[in-house]
Amino acid sequence: MTDLPADAHRVLDRGFVRLDGVMADDLSVANSARVSFGRRTETMSDEDRGLVRFLMRHRHGTPFEHNSFRFHVRTPIFVAREWFRHRIGSFNEFSMRYAEATDDFYVPAATAVRTQVGKPGSYSFETVPPELAEEVRESLGAAYASAYSTYRELLERGIAREIARAVLPVGAYTEFYWTVNARALMNFLSLRSHETAQLEIREYAETIEGLFEQHMPVTYESWVANDRAAP
Numbered sequence: 263m264t265d266l267p268a269d270a271h272r273v274l275d276r277g278f279v280r281l282d283g284v285m286a287d288d289l290s291v292a293n294s295a296r297v298s299f300g301r302r303t304e305t306m307s308d309e310d311r312g313l314v315r316f317l318m319r320h321r322h323g324t325p326f327e328h329n330s331f332r333f334h335v336r337t338p339i340f341v342a343r344e345w346f347r348h349r350i351g352s353f354n355e356f357s358m359r360y361a362e363a364t365d366d367f368y369v370p371a372a373t374a375v376r377t378q379v380g381k382p383g384s385y386s387f388e389t390v391p392p393e394l395a396e397e398v399r400e401s402l403g404a405a406y407a408s409a410y411s412t413y414r415e416l417l418e419r420g421i422a423r424e425i426a427r428a429v430l431p432v433g434a435y436t437e438f439y440w441t442v443n444a445r446a447l448m449n450f451l452s453l454r455s456h457e458t459a460q461l462e463i464r465e466y467a468e469t470i471e472g473l474f475e476q477h478m479p480v481t482y483e484s485w486v487a488n489d490r491a492a493p
């Protein structure tokens with residue numbers, strides 16, 4: 263199992279989120295909006311806080327773009343696939359072409375093994391009896407072990423990593439860097455912290471939401487007060 267970096271926040275069984283770099287504060291929102299009036303301040307005042315709230319309420323979105331969060335993330339591939347749909351931001355991912363894949367695979371906690379009920383478009387998810395949850399966890403573990411063993415065997419027989427990786431399932435962990443501004447981040451959080459989002463990506467979104475709040479508390483509060491709608 264890959265080590266957890268010291269500054270990482272654990273998510274799921276083997277995943278994490280790290281804030282690898284950040285250039286973000288609430289003052290940049292107020293100052294970029296005020297450039298139209300030729301004004302700039304050095305410290306955040308009550309007036310600036312009011313301006314941030316006003317911009318959020320009236321969906322003046324561009325002042326929320328003058329900042330940057332760079333996250334380093336380890337997720338199962340199926341979570342990364344959902345994440346990469348967010349086009350406003352930059353990604354670089356561990357490709358498994360140049361380095362070997364690890365044997366890190368996602369096994370949900372027993373309480374996260376669920377069944378879906380209802381119709382397409384309005385499913386709800388319910389837990390399953392503990393014995394079934396345990397059997398599912400064991401089945402996943404066995405399938406992962408078999409896939410990883412075939413992967414190793416292919417490499418040992420001289421097959422290129424870019425072909426051998428084809429045998430690995432979407433429960434395998436991958437790593438990527440994601441750089442995003444607050445406006446696109448709020449859009450991501452609106453969609454992915456929402457109860458309709460898949461539980462696994464929601465857990466990452468909730469961790470990221472805490473980091474966003476730390477760096478841009480006024481923007482964060484205004485967004486929450488605005489029904490979590492991105493400006």
Ligand SMILES: Cc1cc2nc3c(=O)[nH]c(=O)nc-3n(C[C@H](O)[C@H](O)[C@H](O)COP(=O)(O)OP(=O)(O)OC[C@H]3O[C@@H](n4cnc5c(N)ncnc54)[C@H](O)[C@@H]3O)c2cc1C
Nearest residue numbers: 344346347348349350351446449450453454456458459460
């Ligand atoms: C619960 C849930 C279920 C989903 N199910 C599916 C599914 O079944 N199948 C599927 O394919 N996807 C699915 N998605 C993905 C979804 O359709 C979006 O691709 C994803 O959420 C990214 O959202 P976004 O486009 O707002 O984000 P971003 O790509 O980051 O874009 C941010 C904003 O920029 C603007 N923007 C970006 N690109 C364009 C553009 N080309 N034209 C105009 N405006 C643009 C829009 O205002 C957009 O909201 C699902 C998402 C969620 C949250």
